[in-house]
Amino acid sequence: MNLDLDMKFEKGLDDICANCRYDVKFNRENNRSLPLFEEFKSYNSETWSKIANDKGFIKQFESYLQEVNKIEDLAYMINSNKANINEVKQAFKELFKRNTDEIFKTNPNIWKQFDRVDGTGKINSLKNFKDLVEDISFDAKHPIFNFIKAE
Numbered sequence: 183m184n185l186d187l188d189m190k191f192e193k194g195l196d197d198i199c200a201n202c203r204y205d206v207k208f209n210r211e212n213n214r215s216l217p218l219f220e221e222f223k224s225y226n227s228e229t230w231s232k233i234a235n236d237k238g239f240i241k242q243f244e245s246y247l248q249e250v251n252k253i254e255d256l257a258y259m260i261n262s263n264k265a266n267i268n269e270v271k272q273a274f275k276e277l278f279k280r281n282t283d284e285i286f287k288t289n290p291n292i293w294k295q296f297d298r299v300d301g302t303g304k305i306n307s308l309k310n311f312k313d314l315v316e317d318i319s320f321d322a323k324h325p326i327f328n329f330i331k332a333e
Contacts, residue, residue, distance in 0.1 A: 204246060219246055224261040227269050234276035243277070244288040252295050253329050262332040270330050271322040278315045278326075286311040296326060 204219040221242075233239045250256050260270050278285060286293060286308050293305040299313040318324040 204249070218250060218255040220257045220259055221246065222259045222261075224264055226264045227266070230265050230270050230273040231276075233273050234280045240277065240281055240284070244284065247285065247288045247292060250289070250292065253292055253326065256329045258330050259333050260330065267330060267332040268322050270332075271327045274327060274330065275315075275318065275322075278318070282312050282315050283308065 205222045206220040208218060208220070246256055258270075260267060290306075290308075290311075293311050293314070296305050296314060297303070298305060298310050299317045305311050305314055314326070318326055
């Protein structure tokens, strides 16, 4: 298996790289079930609670969204010894709520895999995405969070 590794793991939000490069990129020619990109985060709960307002984290997340065709192509691997996966999902909910326009506009095609809140089809507009974000704001089990993994 071919891997492309960055090996520059951030210690905190103020240590996020300027070039926003993923930690691991997989060559999936022989295994389509692998994510394309993995980002390893070893943040504590307090740090996760700050991501929705952190410009560096948001920029990094948006740069990863530009690289993928669907959300399953991205995996955030969190250190479950430092933060609970539900806390991380809550942090991403806040990030989605506070940065809805920017996140949608970064790569609108990613969100088309999800159904509209009213059940009339797929997400195909910023309004549909905003409705989805409002709907998921209380549901940590929503598939939009499937990119968050605990180790």
